[in-house]
Amino acid sequence: MRVVVTDADFDLKTEVEALEEGADTGAVVTFTGRVRDVAGGLRHMEIEHYPGMTERALTTIAEQAADRWPLSGVTVIHRHGALEPGARIMMVATASRHRDAAFAAAEFLMDYLKSRAPFWKKEVTSDGADWVASKESDEAALSRWSD
Amino acid sequence: MKIQVLYFAWLRERIGLGREDVDTEAATIAELVEELRAREDRYAAAFSDMTTVRAALDQELVALDTPLGQAREVAFFPPMTGG
Numbered sequence: 001m002r003v004v005v006t007d008a009d010f011d012l013k014t015e016v017e018a019l020e021e022g023a024d025t026g027a028v029v030t031f032t033g034r035v036r037d038v039a040g041g042l043r044h045m046e047i048e049h050y051p052g053m054t055e056r057a058l059t060t061i062a063e064q065a066a067d068r069w070p071l072s073g074v075t076v077i078h079r080h081g082a083l084e085p086g087a088r089i090m091m092v093a094t095a096s097r098h099r100d101a102a103f104a105a106a107e108f109l110m111d112y113l114k115s116r117a118p119f120w121k122k123e124v125t126s127d128g129a130d131w132v133a134s135k136e137s138d139e140a141a142l143s144r145w146s147d
Numbered sequence: 148m149k150i151q152v153l154y155f156a157w158l159r160e161r162i163g164l165g166r167e168d169v170d171t172e173a174a175t176i177a178e179l180v181e182e183l184r185a186r187e188d189r190y191a192a193a194f195s196d197m198t199t200v201r202a203a204l205d206q207e208l209v210a211l212d213t214p215l216g217q218a219r220e221v222a223f224f225p226p227m228t229g230g
Contacts, residue, residue, distance in 0.1 A: 033230055048156055050222060053206035078229060090230060110230055116208065118222075119229035120156035131157050134226035 001066065001074045003058045005049060007081040009088060019073040019095040027099040028073075029106045031092050037085040041125040047089065049080045050118035061112040065094070068108065069101040076109060078119065108145055114138040148172075150215065152179075154193070155224035158200065161193040176202050176221060177211045199225055 002018075004010070012032065019028045035045045062074045073095035083089060092109040096102040121132040153166045173179040180197070183190045194200060202211055203222040215221070 050153070050155060050203070050206070050224070053203055053222070056206055057208075114230040115227055117229040118155070118203070118224065118227050120225060121228050122156070131225065132228050134228050138228075139226075 001059075001062050002076070003055060003062055004075075004077040005051075005054050005058065006077070006079055009079070010077050010091065012088075012091065015075055015077070015091065015093055019075060019093055022072055022095075024097060025072045025095045026097045027102040028093060028095045029099070029102040031106055031110060033089040033091070035083045035085050035087045035089055038123055038125065041127065042085050043124045043126065044082045044084050045087075045089070046082050046122040046124060046129075047080045048120045048122070049078075053118050054078070054080075057117045058113070061109060061116060064112070065105045065108050069094075069096060069105040071096050071101065071105055074105070074109070076113070078113070078117065080119070082124075111138075111141040111145065115142065148215075150179075150218065151220045152183075153220065153222040155222065157225055158193045158223050162189050171215075173215060175212055175214050176204065176209070179215065179221065180211070180223075194223075201226055 016028055016030055058076050062076050066074055071094055075093040078090040092106055094102045094105040115138045123130050150169055150171055152169045154162050159165050171179055171182055173182055180194050184194050201224055204213055204218045205220050
């Protein structure tokens, strides 16, 4: 299990290759989130986090995924600081014998990360700066894992 | 009791600081919010709509009516927007 909170960029190839180790791993699923330009006016995205709690929350979420699915590896990387349009914000990757578990666990990680990991995004445009509001749909997405 | 209080995102901006030591008699997080609100307008403004405020006690997300107990750190922040 690899959980990283950093202001630095990461290398997708290195991360995926690390999960591909082991003859028993049949599937690796990765998701990468990038900074999207809002209507062509985004200067940068400011990502704030809660040092200490962020690492704990991400580790808990990764452990829950590993408890629910037979995973041979889990990687969660989330950046903070000022990120320009097109920059990678975060990634999750899961490895398993079969693709079903790898896909499901990656979706679970993303759903929990959206509204249970202490990050806050602020969009800085030429018109000013605004905190990104949470979406009710993000909270609702958690309910599908509550069985 | 002395407790460290942290603020993040727009709560930090409205209150004008990221952390402070607070001497409190509050039994719960909600009571602590009431004490802070009574201090100054900037706190009252930050805590004007508690449906948009989340809290963590010693770095665990908790409900606002949670007892402070022996906690050392309380954090207030808007709903999280990771990913």
